[in-house]
Amino acid sequence: MPRAAQVCYQHGCTQRVAYRGRCAEHAPPAWETRSARNQTRDRAWERHVRPQALVRDGFACVRCGAREGLEVDHITPVARGGSSTLDNAQVLCRDCHRAKGIEDRKK
Known part of the structure; x- marks a missing residue:
């Protein structure tokens, strides 16, 4: 059963999200595939x-x-x-x- 839509966690934002708690505009950046130590390796x-x-x-x-x-x-x-x-x-x-x-x- 899919989750019920929620309102974005960001204060003042009224967009609905299905998961992760934030809309696309307020979502944190995706994790890098390499660690910070290996960014410049x-x-x-x-x-x-x-x-x-x-x-x-x-x-x-x-x-x-x-x-x-x-x-x-x-x-x-x-x-x-x-x-x-x-x-x-x-x-x-x-x-x-x-x-x-x-x-x-x-x-």
């Missing part, structure tokens, strides 16, 4: 640097040699001035990546 990392790093490191973790659960990591985190280039990328397995993250936070 360089897509070159996903398209170019990650595949090149995997090939360069032989599809294996550079610390333990594992070949499953691989992730490409920034050697120097971007938050600490690292860049999204091949020189700053390394392949790590999930466990080594997690351990490196803990080490980075202690610094």
